[in-house]
Amino acid sequence: MARDFYDVLGVRRDADSEEIQQAFRKLARKHHPDISKDPQSEERFKEINEAYSVLSDPKMRQRYDRFGENFRQIPEDYDERVAAGAGARGGPYGRPGGGGRVRYSTGGGQGFDDVGINFEDLFGGMFGRGAGGGGFGPVPGADQEAEIELGVVEAYRGGHRSITLAGPDGQRTYDVNIPRGVVDGQRIRLAGEGGRGSGDGPAGDLLLRVRIKPDPQFRLEGRDIHVAVPVTPWEAALGATVPVPTPTGSARVTVPAGSSSGRRLRLRGEGMPNPRGTDGDLYAEVRIMVPPELDGEERELFEKLAAVSTFDPRKPG
Incomplete structure (x- = not known):
């Protein structure tokens, strides 16, 4: 489960926009991959960036506070659909075709420019200018996660399947190579199919978490x-x-x-x-x-067995 965005930035849930920006600036300077020597700095930096991109946007923050980490799956016209009796059915955020549903665990690799932060203001002249024109060079895109449902037989045999997933940018279809013997909870990685990078950074990966459907047999x-x-x-x-x-x-x-x-x-x-x-x-x-049902001869044989047998399944020992 993704960490709470407020915890990521270390702010209270009622923090104002200035507190959120100050916390972000402090953490971004500390954990930027070009500054920090911590091998986990890149993942931490993505996490901080994602938290800020949501909490700095009043509308997104309101939806996050209301729906939690899955807020991107809820259509923006959710209340109107409920009022109309449609609930959360249909639409681009409904259950996708092909037996999967997408749950975006990150923001798709947003950069600082996307969320209103000036690179030079944040880092000064510490870095050379990257290919994308920012002050700190390319930032890889974030990994994204979705679910794919498989039957027992399909998981046993493996093979190829085309699946369609619904997300914020509409529906996309993927050709998935299912390994033979995949089990529940295992993840299938689709390299380069995750969030877009910024400043010419590489795209993240799409991770398909396997869910094995109940089987009647x-x-x-x-x-x-x-x-x-x-x-x-x-x-x-x-x-x-x-x-x-x-x-x-x-x-x-x-x-x-x-x-x-x-x-x-x-x-x-x-x-x-x-x-x-x-x-x-x-x-x-x-x-x-x-x-x-027993016919006459079958009943006669069972009655004969009952008469001669001394077996008692209810007898201890």
Whole structure:
């Protein structure tokens, strides 16, 4: 989660514009990458710049105070839409096509010129003039983050997918190379597709955070895949070899005689692939199913079994 902009600048939430500008100037001088020797100075500088770009703009600050870090996702006519009964649906900030939604965690690499700060006034003659005409040279664009939803099978197999994301500049379509075996929370980096730099600085990256959609058949725990295997009472009692679904099709598993519901059968290495280590396993969980209706002969056989069997599943031990 992004840090609170007021905390970034070290000001109170009721700070006036002069206090905000003074705090920004002080921090910008301290953390500018051309001044500071701290390896984290560039990221800190971007964070300070982003916080100031929002809090120095009265309208943006008002929206940030109201909606929090996701304020850019809320349409400017949000209140009118709600009043009209449309809520926050539709529009360029609604749920994007192609199974993703964008959440801009930074301001797209705004420079000082964009937010009303004069370079020479801030830094004096400390630096040579950059290619972009500013006093401190190029500033890289900020990384941006979005989400991409994948099904279990698609994540298992990998491949290419074209997705469309909605953001402040409208909709854009990206061709995404999905690595085989990607898991929930993993990020896919699209180099150079993030915020624009200033002063000829390079663009940032777009980071797609993977979200695995719930699947009616497969359940993921890390890289292990869990799947239910329905069996008949006689298959569970006598043992059987039955098919089990996998993300690549079907496999066969041996159900040992005397298996009860809940027994897990492990298929080593049949879980999610791991390009950098050991593949996950697939666990087939036995589910005993009984016929919903019995014909005459079936009922007679079950009644005969009930009469001769001494098995009591409720008996301790």
